[in-house]
Amino acid sequence: MRANLMQPHLHTSTLADGREILYFDEVARPHTETDTRPLTPRSLEDTGEVRYDALHDEWIAVAAHRGNRTYLPPADQCPLCPSQPGRPSEIPASEYDVVVFENRFPSLGPAVGIVPPSQGWGSSSTGFGRCEVVAFTSEHEGSFGTLSVDRAHTVLQALAQRTKALSALPGIKQVFPFENRGKDIGVTLPHPHGQIYAYPYVTPRAQSMGLAALKHFDQTGTVLLADLLRAESESGERVIAQGEHFTAFVPFAARWPLEVQVVPHRQVADLSELSEAEMAELAPMYLDLLRRFDAIYDSPTPYISAWHQAPLDARLRPVSRLNLQITSPRRAADKLKFLAGSEAAMGAFISDTTPENIAQALRSAGDRLAATPANSPTHQEQSA
Ligand SMILES: [Zn+2]
Structure with missing residues (x-):
């Protein structure tokens, strides 16, 4: 071990x-x-x-x-x-x-x-x-x-x-x-x-995601994020990385110029419920995604990495699942997306690219990293 x-x-x-x-x-x-x-x-x-x-x-x-x-x-x-x-x-x-x-x-x-x-x-x-x-x-x-x-x-x-x-x-x-x-x-x-x-x-974002999950559960009896994960895996169009325990994909309706979501295959509420095997897979996958963000342009990409964990709320917790969302406002080498009128005032996001283009950019960045083995987490793992 x-x-x-x-x-x-x-x-x-x-x-x-x-x-x-x-x-x-x-x-x-x-x-x-x-x-x-x-x-x-x-x-x-x-x-x-x-x-x-x-x-x-x-x-x-x-x-x-x-x-x-x-x-x-x-x-x-x-x-x-x-x-x-x-x-x-x-x-x-x-x-x-x-x-x-x-x-x-x-x-x-x-x-x-x-x-x-x-x-x-x-x-x-x-x-x-x-x-x-x-x-x-x-x-x-x-x-x-x-x-x-x-x-x-x-x-x-x-x-x-x-x-x-x-x-x-x-x-x-x-x-x-x-x-x-x-x-x-x-x-x-x-x-x-x-x-x-x-x-x-419960924060506003967790509340709105929790209520969406609750509505889905009332209608179908299933967990929303589990169903989204299945759909993304079957389509494969926006999948960036897939392991035994986690899948990383660009969401169907991504709102940021760069965005990826990592979802566990099992219904876990938060990081404390992950098994050793799940933790062991998550660490290199997370590193790989962050390195892809930095490999898209020739300088480091600003990002927000957010661990969404199920709130401690009796109604929302059972239908909420741990997931990681990494987002960046960077829309070009020298340009950031600013939250202006529609986003800041109305909370209505408008994407200047497509989620499929984001997925392509993250895949290409992964290919470039793989071509330079010193950068890959797998290589560091072997040499550790
Ligand atoms: Zn210091």
């Missing part, structure tokens, strides 16, 4: 202001280091608020303190690089593999609790929840796509562990791991990292 099929060594500690930090190490490390920074203890009083937007029947998080967060610091002040003598960062360890810690500037939390059902116009509540940062590597340069298969696997295991732990916190209704890559789409730290939001409500 390869080392990457083992569970990472988990070590939990606290930062100087009381925030939790968790190390997911591929090799055991003692982690005797402490956070020496003179930080003011964090207070639950610092939690923001959520306001009910009655016009849309949605909650809006109001986190004014986030305006002060770190923005594109120089590399020698990176908060995600390991600490060095005289230069403490957010991560006290001098060595780590994957680290998760509570965000210093959270959109939700640090207090957790139950947001009561809205009482209509003017309702507000404490902005309960939790926001975490996930450092994928101690290396400042690179991206998720340049990680080894072993490391990608460790990151996925960390996301699965966090999904399970955060789902058990009071009032949490949805756990959303994601990565924004590229400063063109608002990334404020270049060090390869992702985030996890644990919301005290």
Whole structure:
């Protein structure tokens, strides 16, 4: 059995202001280091608020303190690089593999609790929840796509562990791991990292996808994403990669210039329900897709990688299935799609290309990668 099929060594500690930090190490490390920074203890009083937007029947998080967060610091002040003598960062360890810690500037939390059902116009509540940062590597340069298969696997295991732990916190209704890559789409730290939001409500997108799945189930008795997966597999027209446990395809009605969806073949609600065999297949497939995104043009492509997990809602959870959506607004080497009037104001997407063209671009990018074996995840797996 390869080392990457083992569970990472988990070590939990606290930062100087009381925030939790968790190390997911591929090799055991003692982690005797402490956070020496003179930080003011964090207070639950610092939690923001959520306001009910009655016009849309949605909650809006109001986190004014986030305006002060770190923005594109120089590399020698990176908060995600390991600490060095005289230069403490957010991560006290001098060595780590994957680290998760509570965000210093959270959109939700640090207090957790139950947001009561809205009482209509003017309702507000404490902005309960939790926001975490996930450092994928101690290396400042690179991206998720340049990680080894072993490391990608460790990151996925960390996301699965966090999904399970955060789902058990009071009032949490949805756990959303994601990565924004590229400063063109608002990334404020270049060090390869992702985030996890644990919301005290079902987000608007999960709500609308959940209701669509519920309607389909009421009409057919089957899970919507399972039926879509079958249709995409049978047609094959937009399939990018297919394994024993997962299929990646461009959705029939893709809305972004680049978009791919990865769906497990089995009905699983979230990452924590994946088997070892499923995790082992997902890691290289995910790397392959990210590398294809970067191989389409001659410079890295900004993207949002979004893990859609079933909400913790008794009605929606049984009909919702884990899926990964990777999207990019890049529509040409030097052009991004901006969400303008129709999309931003009306939520009505208009695609400037066809999903079949997107599939062709991602397949060609895969062919180019295969022609340079050093780039392929399979090659790295063999050499690891
Ligand atoms: Zn760094």
